[in-house]
Amino acid sequence: MTTERRAAADKRAEAETACAELAAALQRNGIVLPSLGVDPVSYGYAQPRPLIELGRCNLETTHRLIAVLDRAAR
Numbered sequence: 001m002t003t004e005r006r007a008a009a010d011k012r013a014e015a016e017t018a019c020a021e022l023a024a025a026l027q028r029n030g031i032v033l034p035s036l037g038v039d040p041v042s043y044g045y046a047q048p049r050p051l052i053e054l055g056r057c058n059l060e061t062t063h064r065l066i067a068v069l070d071r072a073a074r
Contacts (some may be wrong), residue, residue, distance in 0.1 A: 008048045012038070014049030022052065029068045033057050 014041040023036050035055020036070045057065070 004046075008043065010051050011048045012043060015052065019052050026065075026068075031061055031063070031064050031068065033061065 015025050019036060019038050023033070024034075026033060033055055034057070035053065035054070039051040039053040042049055
């Protein structure tokens, strides 16, 4: 495996781990983002820059997310 491919694989693994950690943290606060995932298109660059796709959520989930963020900011 080339150095570039190894670096890309490491970034992908890091992004997937971060996505799973975010999903778990949100779930502990009663929030589920159904479209949460790693954006596969963001791997298409020569130097991958993985992006986490938060996706869409309904108003109830949005209000829960706002409340959790407000509590955390205090």
